[in-house]
């Protein structure tokens with residue numbers, strides 16, 4: 001059974017179509033990133049998964065049932081973009097209070113350790129820094145040992161060091177065999193912390209695969225070499241090549257954009273008489289892929 005099934009889900013706010021015909025099936029045990037620019041519909045999608053918002057049309061299923069039922073059964077834990085903590089309670093009190101609401105919570109000390117809060121357990125929530133408060137929100141989200149953990153831009157308020165620690169905590173939770181879905185507009189975060197990336201723009205899925213597949217699918221990689229004085233004729237006919245750029249500087253660098261690096265390089269050496277010097281291969285950066293994909297969604 002899938003952890004998440006979205007079938008033709010749309011959500012409009014008046015004139016604004018926040019989510020538009022979304023289809024998504026997510027197996028249990030995976031970590032999936034919902035990647036997209038601001039306004040793409042990530043939070044709206046997450047709110048529908050949690051039963052906080054109802055779709056205008058389409059169907060949402062969490063482990064085969066309606067979101068409200070899954071939430072009531074303690075199957076979903078969530079960390080939302082906003083969410084106030086009770087300032088008077090200590091971290092330990094807060095986490096313990098929330099975990100006791102669930103039928104089969106994680107042990108208190110395990111939760112504190114996983115969220116790196118052991119040393120802050122007796123600090124009052126009102127006295128925490130932004131990054132520390134985010135760790136508490138994470139602890140509250142995992143306290144009930146949910147099968148599905150949903151995180152909406154969890155590192156938005158964190159510095160680089162806290163981010164690293166945060167993703168470590170997330171992976172520790174995922175490694176228990178849990179399903180994790182997180183929204184982000186940081187490409188590196190999606191690349192480094194998920195095994196599947198779903199790119200959304202304007203309420204639609206514009207790409208879905210591993211980070212490597214998304215990079216390959218959007219414009220491909222490039223092969224460059226120094227042409228010296230040699231002719232560039234025929235380069236555009238090599239296998240895989242989709243574009244050729246010649247930099248007419250002193251070295252005369254040729255840059256071949258290709259959908260198949262191996263075939264292009266092989267042919268370059270075996271099917272041409274060129275003297276190939278300074279060969280360089282560059283994979284498409286996820287950043288390029290992301291921009292290309294979201295741009296084409298806007299057209």
Ligand SMILES: Nc1ncnc2c1ncn2[C@@H]1O[C@H](COP(=O)(O)OP(=O)(O)O)[C@@H](O)[C@H]1O
Nearest residue numbers: 013016018036037038039040041042043044045
């Ligand atoms: N409660 C709401 N009322 C009206 N418009 C909304 C509401 N929530 C979101 N939107 C609009 O829906 C679109 C998607 O928003 P959102 O899901 O928050 O995107 P993301 O989380 O990817 O930044 C945006 O155009 C946003 O302005």
Ligand SMILES: [Mg+2]
Nearest residue numbers: 042043081153
């Ligand atoms: Mg959002």
